[in-house]
Every structure is written in structure tokens, then in C-alpha cells.
Amino acid sequence: xxxxxxxxxxxxxxxxxxxxxxxxxxxxxxxxxxxxxxxxxxxxxxxxxxxxxxxxxxxxxxxxxxxxxxxxxxxxxxxxxxxxxxxxxxxxxxxxxxxxxxxxxxxxxxxxxxxxxxxxxxxxxxxxxxxxxxxxxxxxxxxxxxxxxxxxxxxxxxxxxxxxxxxxxxxxxxxxxxxxxxxxxxxxxxxxxxxxxxxxxxxxxxxxxxxxxxxxxxxxxxxxxxxxxxxxxxxxxxxxxxxxxxxxxxxxxxxxxxxxxxxxxxxxxxxxxxxxxxxxxxxxxxxxxxxxxxxxxxxxxxxxxxxxxxxxxxxxxxxxxxxxxxxxxxxxxxxxxxxxxxxxxxxxxxxxxxxxxxxxxxxxxxxxxxxxxxxxxxxxxxxxxxxxxxxxxxxxxxxxxxxxxxxxxxxxxxxxxxxxxxxxxxxxxxxxxxxxxxxxxxxxxxxxx
Numbered sequence: 397x398x399x400x401x402x403x404x405x406x407x408x409x410x411x412x413x414x415x416x417x418x419x420x421x422x423x424x425x426x427x428x429x430x431x432x433x434x435x436x437x438x439x440x441x442x443x444x445x446x447x448x449x450x451x452x453x454x455x456x457x458x459x460x461x462x463x464x465x466x467x468x469x470x471x472x473x474x475x476x477x478x479x480x481x482x483x484x485x486x487x488x489x490x491x492x493x494x495x496x497x498x499x500x501x502x503x504x505x506x507x508x509x510x511x512x513x514x515x516x517x518x519x520x521x522x523x524x525x526x527x528x529x530x531x532x533x534x535x536x537x538x539x540x541x542x543x544x545x546x547x548x549x550x551x552x553x554x555x556x557x558x559x560x561x562x563x564x565x566x567x568x569x570x571x572x573x574x575x576x577x578x579x580x581x582x583x584x585x586x587x588x589x590x591x592x593x594x595x596x597x598x599x600x601x602x603x604x605x606x607x608x609x610x611x612x613x614x615x616x617x618x619x620x621x622x623x624x625x626x627x628x629x630x631x632x633x634x635x636x637x638x639x640x641x642x643x644x645x646x647x648x649x650x651x652x653x654x655x656x657x658x659x660x661x662x663x664x665x666x667x668x669x670x671x672x673x674x675x676x677x678x679x680x681x682x683x684x685x686x687x688x689x690x691x692x693x694x695x696x697x698x699x700x701x702x703x704x705x706x707x708x709x710x711x712x713x714x715x716x717x718x719x720x721x722x723x724x725x726x727x728x729x730x731x732x733x734x735x736x737x738x739x740x741x742x743x744x745x746x747x748x749x750x751x752x753x754x755x756x757x758x759x760x761x762x763x764x765x766x767x768x769x770x771x772x773x774x775x776x777x778x779x780x781x782x783x784x785x786x787x788x789x790x791x792x793x794x795x796x797x798x799x800x801x802x803x804x805x806x807x808x809x810x811x812x813x814x815x816x817x818x819x820x821x822x823x824x825x826x827x828x829x830x831x832x833x834x835x836x837x838x839x840x841x842x843x844x845x
Contacts, residue, residue, distance in 0.1 A: 709765065
């Protein structure tokens with residue numbers, strides 16, 4: 397009996413050893429997720445013997461691989477709205493606590509991605525009693541037609557927002573994205589998308605993106621009130637690809653030995669917008685005399701760039717939005733679903749002002765730069781300016797932003813500590829003798845497993 401136990405123990409150790417091996421590293425946000433295929437029919441749980449942060453856990457079979465990774469970002473912030481810095485407010489936050497699943501099947505022909513962010517808890521303020529939460533962030537299936545062309549279907553971060561949204565929150569050089577992103581980036585939406593890669597000769601590359609989405613973000617998983625949102629992006633890379641996926645994170649961790657640049661242009665058209673920028677579909681609904689739903693059209697144009705060279709990076713964006721309002725709007729639906737007609741004396745111009753003042757209409761400019769020392773200490777500066785085209789829209793209540801960040805990279809973007817101080821200047825119409833803006837400081841720790 398003793399020999400039998402010893403034999404079984406030895407066999408268990410052998411099996412465990414055979415199931416423990418190296419796995420493929422982290423994936424990029426925009427590229428086909430690259431967990432390499434397995435050439436036999438064995439199944440194993442791959443725990444990397446020389447594990448590094450960000451590797452996660454991989455399950456493999458003869459058909460492909462499935463990787464699970466986790467990330468956690470915790471922060472502490474303090475701020476004061478008063479000119480003399482009195483009346484400090486402070487808070488602890490869990491910015492992100494994500495679990496991501498990435499699968500590559502059939503020699504990378506099919507990829508599946510799903511991600512949840514546990515701190516999210518959101519009650520929709522949409523018409524009627526609908527509700528949804530933002531725990532689910534991405535869930536889509538991607539099919540690789542060939543080396544140049546890919547399509548995907550489902551919920552994911554869109555291609556037609558600013559370049560900042562092309563980068564995961566864990567890979568930012570600042571604690572948060574800029575105010576431009578907050579004003580005009582819907583980020584997540586449900587739909588079908590295409591991306592293509594083209595060689596133009598030499599080191600010149602062209603990347604094309606197109607999408608048809610609901611324009612209502614995650615609330616559209618229950619109902620899409622408006623029309624569809626159509627968008628396209630063109631990116632031009634004159635000096636070939638960035639090293640180690642550097643196009644999809646801010647600080648130049650790869651320390652590009654040759655200059656790398658990407659220039660982008662985007663355009664989107666929402667054929668029936670029911671929220672301020674497309675993040676909360678169903679928030680604002682209007683109707684004609686017969687209570688048929690009518691919605692404004694919402695367009696967005698933008699251009700951006702990213703440059704990296706030997707530890708230095710610079711990134712900038714300019715975006716502008718516009719809308720058109722149907723002439724036959726005669727009332728609106730309240731949050732309880734009740735239709736309320738407008739006064740008979742209300743003019744079309746007054747109705748147009750009501751509708752447009754609820755949309756994020758205007759323009760924004762953001763520019764930032766940073767440098768990563770060889771000691772893995774980094775610093776960065778950012779300036780953002782917003783301009784509203786409507787007098788009541790609150791997205792530009794603060795219209796100038798000044799930010800400085802100081803970071804310590806311990807294991808790349810997989811473990812870092814960031815300290816940020818900034819000033820958010822109030823629009824002149826909101827300033828007072830004691831309040832000119834918001835002064836803040838915050839620190840964040842990021843860990844990706």
C-alpha cells in the first residue's frame with residue numbers, strides 16, 4: 397500500500413509537470429490577439445514556469461488557446477474648488493478591476509474576446525424603466541479573412557473615437573484619458589466592424605477601419621432607439637509599424653530606435669442620436685404629433701497623431717461635432733415614458749435649441765508629450781481645451797485642462813505607480829471671486845496579472 401501511494405504521488409507530480417509550461421505573452425488592443433496555435437490534440441493548463449506579470453493563465457488544445465488575464469487599478473485623489481485650496485475633498489477609488497478572456501481558434505482564424513469590469517454599477521436614466529450596467533465592456537467574435545482583412549461582430553471599443561481610446565486604460569501614460577475623450581468618445585458600442593492593412597511600398601503602411609454600430613452603446617443590448625451609426629478611420633504609418641505594439645500604449649516603453657509615427661483621420665455619422673454623445677441610448681427621445689420617435693443626426697470629425705522615438709512620445713487630437721434636427725418634432729418623451737407636447741407657440745428654432753443643447757456639440761483640442769528615462773521613471777505634460785457650440789451643454793463647463801504626471805514603471809504597463817497633479821479651469825461664465833477652477837492631485841497603482 398505504501399508503494400502504491402508513492403507511485404500515485406509520483407504520477408501526479410509528473411502530470412502536473414507536463415501541464416506546466418511557457419505561454420504566450422500579452423496581446424495588443426487592436427491587433428489580432430496572438431496566442432499561438434498548438435500542433436497536437438493534447439489539452440493542458442499552461443502556467444508559465446518563469447511567470448511575468450501580464451501573462452495570465454492559458455488553456456490550450458489542438459484547436460487553439462484560451463487566455464485569462466486580470467488587472468487592478470486603485471487610486472487616491474484629493475481636490476479643491478477654492479482659489480486658496482481650502483475645503484479639500486478626498487476619495488479612494490477602484491478605477492478598474494477587469495477580467496479578460498481572449499481565445500484564438502483554428503490557426504488564429506477566429507478570435508473571441510470578452511471582458512468585464514467589476515467596479516461598474518450603473519442605473520440607466522433612459523426613457524421608461526429600462527436599466528443596464530456597465531460591467532460587461534467587451535464581447536465579440538473576430539474572423540480573420542486573411543493576413544490583411546479582418547471583421548468582427550459584437551460589443552467592443554470602437555475604432556472611430558480618439559487615439560486615446562485605442563489604448564487600454566491600463567496602458568495610459570496618464571491616470572485618466574483627456575477631457576477631449578470624455579466629451580466626444582462613446583468608446584463601447586455594439587455592431588460589425590472591418591479592419592484592413594495595406595503596404596504602400598517601402599516602409600509605408602495604411603490601416604483602414606469601418607464600422608456600423610447602434611450608436612447607443614451598451615444600452616442597445618436591450619433596444620436600439622435611433623438609427624445606426626456609420627464610421628470610418630484611416631491611419632497612415634510612414635515609418636513602418638511601432639515596435640512591440642507601441643501604437644497601443646502611451647509612454648515609449650519599447651524605446652523606439654527609429655522614429656515611428658501614425659497619422660489618423662476619422663468620421664462618424666449617427667442617424668438618430670438619443671444621448672449626448674452615444675453612451676446612453678434612449679436618454680432623450682422626441683416625437684411628432686402622432687408620437688412617432690424622431691431623433692437628431694449627429695456627426696463627428698477628428699484627426700490625431702502619435703509619435704515615438706528613443707523614450708520620447710507625443711500625441712495629439714482635434715475633434716469637432718455637428719448635428720441636424722428634424723423640423724417636425726412636436727414634443728418629447730419623459731423618463732417615465734409619457735409623451736409631453738411642446739407649447740403650440742414654440743417655434744422650430746426654439747425646439748432646435750432644446751434638442752441641440754442636450755448634445756455634446758463643439759470642438760476640442762488635446763496635445764501631450766512624455767519621456768521615459770532609462771531608469772524607468774517617466775514624466776508627461778498635457779493640455780486640453782474644449783469649446784461648446786451650445787450655451788447650456790455642461791461638457792465644457794471646464795474648458796481648459798493642465799496636467800502633469802510622474803510615473804514609475806516597475807514591470808512595464810503590468811505594474812506601475814503614477815502620480816498626477818492638474819488644474820481644470822472653469823469657463824469664464826462659471827467663474828466666481830473664490831472659484832476659478834478645480835485643483836487636484838491623485839496617485840494610482842496598476843497591476844496586471
